[in-house]
Amino acid sequence: MKLLELRANQSTFHTIKFKDGLNFIIGRRENPLKSDLKKTYNGVGKSLLIYLIHFCLGSRNTKPLTKKLHTWEFTLDFKIKDDFFSATRNCSDPKYIILNNEKIKVEEFNKLMGEKIFYLTDEVTAGLSFRALISRFVRPSKESYSKFDVFHPKEDNYTRLLNNAYLLGLDPYLIERKKNIKEKMDSIKMMMKNYKNDEIFKEYFNVKAVNLDIELYDLEEQIKKLKINLQDFKIAENYGEIKEKADKVKQEINQLENEIILMEKLIENINKSLQITIDVSKDKIIKLYEEAKVQLPEMIKKTLKEVEEFNLFIKANREKRLLEQKFGLEKHIDDKKSKLNELYGEYNSHIKYLKEHGAIDDYVKLNELLNELESKKEKIEQYKILEQEYKAKKSELKIQFEEENKKTQDYLTQITNYLKEINNIFRNFSREFYKDKPGGIEIKNNTKNNKTRFDIEVKIQDDSSDGINEVKVFCYDLTVLSLKQNHKVEFLFHDSRLFTDMDPRQRIVWLHLINEFASKNNIQYIASLNEDMLLSLQDNCSKDEFEKVLKIVENNKILTLTDNSPESKLLGVQIDLAYEDN
Known part of the structure; x- marks a missing residue:
């Protein structure tokens, strides 16, 4: 999958035509030397561009657009291998997408894209989705750049691991099975806890060393005696x-x-x-x-x-x-x-x-007492049966849990060479930035009592230093793209947020690395940059090197957005949108 063009039905919008190789969207201040704090690189439309791409690709967060841009519609052209697609979505009718002139529901679009791009079918494990997977190639929000494996802040740990592991080529069924076993264990444990919280049981379980068998015998005797009394009762x-x-x-x-x-x-x-x-x-x-x-x-x-x-x-x-x-x-x-x-x-x-x-009231009270005792007796009998089933099921699930631990360990042993390949790809990328600081991706079997099947750790020695987190994010994303596991995505989009805390020397390495990688591997790399991120490079390299860097950017610049007027921003009009991640 590669992006071709993003456009709108409004003439003010700056249409963006994407190409193979590098694509840069530059955010520029009209007067970068002027110290006007109100004039920044923010708000020109660089991050909005990512939001609009996700909007055309079926995101659910549409309120900002439906409120402020209800007369607008946006179209994203893209291709999957040699198949062309055009997705149009109207801000006033966001429940539908017009895909190649056919109006379909957003859910149908996402399902179709999941099948065509990520091989998702009904047989593939639940939890994988087009929306979650495509966000691994276009990180949607500020929080997406906080950690290499975080793409949606609201994504739970299981879903995060499942989607990340799927793109790394790991077995998703191992992840799903451990989660299912753990949920069953938690479910029967919660069932027992809820039973003990029943009002009838509180009087028993609040007493230490209670013997339910003895309690059951006592109840049976009381019930028997009470039935005789009721039988002989004369009203x-x-x-x-x-x-x-x-x-x-x-x-x-x-x-x-x-x-x-x-x-x-x-x-x-x-x-x-x-x-x-x-x-x-x-x-x-x-x-x-x-x-x-x-x-x-x-x-x-x-x-x-x-x-x-x-x-x-x-x-x-x-x-x-x-x-x-x-x-x-x-x-x-x-x-x-x-x-x-x-x-x-x-x-x-x-x-x-x-x-x-006896009085009729006394007879009724005796019947109520009998019903109460019989209810207690039934509860205890049910609990004893449930307790036996719980112990049996717990033992069974524990065996399954250990079997899955062993299967996973055997699986990791079998794919040792592939794990080395993943590690080497990441190391080759990170080595360009830190030749003396080894890095890598380590995938381990998590045998603890939780839902996590794999521990995926991405490390670069001394990774607490400034900018190293951003390098890890970049190298990890490039590794996923390079592996080509379970996807047909051939592009990667990074927002300027990724480069904000990068050391200028790291930006130089990044630019050379991605230029060479995109050219050799026929992939599409899109990035938004602030002009000052480029200007700051000249103090960290020679004049010739700086000119080479600027030439790479200039030759691959597809759009420049400035702050001098609303017309020079992405939408071409001044509209404040409080958009967030999808």
């Missing part, structure tokens, strides 16, 4: 009325018992009062005076006698009154105990009836 329609009567009788019993206790306490106090006697008599008083040799007059003795007789009279009346009260209380106690016995009989009769019968 009383007047259960509530009887219970209300029983409660009322119970209240009366409690009241009588309290009254009896109170009366018995009163009798106890009366008995204590009856035991109280007068300790000092008239004779004792007289004797005390005689012992003191004091003579009491007869009149006083007579008064003492009268007082004594009066006290005896009061005591007799008091005892009579207390005894009458006591007898009265005892009579009341007998009456209340008699009533209490009647109430006991009535209460026991009600309770007996309630024990032999």
Whole structure:
């Protein structure tokens, strides 16, 4: 596949005609020496060009164009070997592409291009796609230049590895099988975890050393007993009325018992009062005076006698009154105990009836309890079956996992010479930049418990230095193009972002290398460059060398975009587009 032409239906647009070999799009400032920070190389349309190429090749990110350029349509002409194709896409109707005058859906276009350019069929492993693969030859965004194997920032690790490995000529089915096995292992592990998170199981698994077999036996016994109780259960329609009567009788019993206790306490106090006697008599008083040799007059003795007789009279009346009260209380106690016995009989009769019968609510509750226990029992039985299946499946998948590890190791051993070829191609490219810093591509078998089948490492010694990441990206992309594995792509497009942090001396090496490579291998190399990237080279090489470099660029310049007016930019009009990667 090579690009031929990009055009639009608007006359202001700068049509770009691509050719074999080198193609340079130059971004130039009208006055490069003027220090106007608002005037930069950005915004003239170099990166927009890449976005438009992806738009014509079925990208999904179309909102910026549909919002700002709804009357525009863009056409990309390209060829696949000797077959010519023209793809037109209207910004107001981006769901369709007109391919060679036939209107088809974007999904159909992508499927067709996947078949024609990357040999993608229904039998080829899922995860490979035209859009993902073509982005390996036209990196779509700023993030695409952050690392050699990153083309879409939102691309997951599996899809990234699968598409990269496919273009390196590695077996995609090995990648897919490991991913599928790992997903199955994760799935059954998650299933077990979800089961344990069930509300019923939380009460079991929150307890250490739980024995589910014992729990199952206990549940079976409870269920059996509950079923018998339900079978013998007699529903009383007047259960509530009887219970209300029983409660009322119970209240009366409690009241009588309290009254009896109170009366018995009163009798106890009366008995204590009856035991109280007068300790000092008239004779004792007289004797005390005689012992003191004091003579009491007869009149006083007579008064003492009268007082004594009066006290005896009061005591007799008091005892009579207390005894009458006591007898009265005892009579009341007998009456209340008699009533209490009647109430006991009535209460026991009600309770007996309630024990032999039940309310409909109680019957429903018993049924609910039975259902709950049976549900627990079923859950545990299901879990035990699932646990057995989990252990068996886990063992099976573990065996498969190890078998796949061995198959992959055997596969890498079998293709040792091919792996050396990949490594040598990359080393030959990187050696042009760093003769004293060996580099290479190492592909290893990842045997860890993850979805990654291969570890693909691209290294250049001391690759933390400025500009080396960009060199790695360039050499890796050129290696993929050179291998010609599973694709018919014969072009490579690099944005000026790739060269921003490159050392000027590296840019010189890059230009000579790609010039020679494109010529010898009949490939198309497209790059956008800022003018200052070229001007900065003259301080790092001789005058003759600088002139040679400029001549290569001038002879292969297909478009110059400047900042002096909207007309000199790619669209030919001033329109701010917030486009991102597709």
